[in-house]
Amino acid sequence: MRFLFAIPLILIGAFLIGLSIDDIGDIGNVIMDIIGWGIILVAILIGRHKKEKNHHHKQTGSDASIMEDRFFLI
Incomplete structure (x- = not known):
């Protein structure tokens, strides 16, 4: 859908x-x-925007440390 705006x-x-x-x-x-x-830069940013995926698995290793860093910044 976002490509309909980007093109x-x-x-x-x-x-x-x-x-x-x-x-x-x-x-x-x-x-x-x-x-x-x-305008071209805006179109590229619209086209490259990625959705965040919800992970339903247990966080281990680097994922857990990234989440700890995020909570620390908040």
Whole structure:
């Protein structure tokens, strides 16, 4: 489902990066490129977002130490 949001964002970002308009000048084109790269970065972050899985097994070894570190930080 999140790819349905990521793919159009990548296309819009690529369009903004590839587009150049003489009337807005060099600074306007650079700003448009920065916005395009930002949209692509947001699309990548949306596409790479991973869901946390609930583990129903007993925590041993490194899993237990990670959980202890999390509780210590809270």
